[in-house]
Amino acid sequence: MSDQERAELRVEFVHRLASRNLLMLSGRRAGGHLAVGDAVTIRTPAGESIRTTIRTVELHGRPGMTTVGVESGAGEVPAGSVLYTA
Structure with missing residues (x-):
């Protein structure tokens, strides 16, 4: 995958959603x-x-804001982390 195709998400907010793990x-x-x-x-x-x-992937009204849901067992993910595709 080229750098142009690779997606990155610069994490600003982290929320646990226990009801959906x-x-x-x-x-x-x-x-x-x-x-x-x-x-x-x-x-x-x-x-x-x-x-x-x-x-899960959610797009929000605030321009450019995206939320992704990953398994809660992924570990501690603080704001300032960067999520990227392989």
Whole structure:
């Protein structure tokens, strides 16, 4: 996958959705598309890499704001992390 096709989401907000066992990551997306089923890597500000799969994608009225849901067992994902497609 080229850099132009690779999608990135710079995480601004993190919410746990216990009723659906999801970790919701909201932020600004750049590059390619994000879709349910995409394998992604999350790089935390501390340099940790977390691999997971997107379970839901939501677009919000605020321009450029996207929320993706990943399994809540993915680990601790703080604001400032970057989610990207492989």
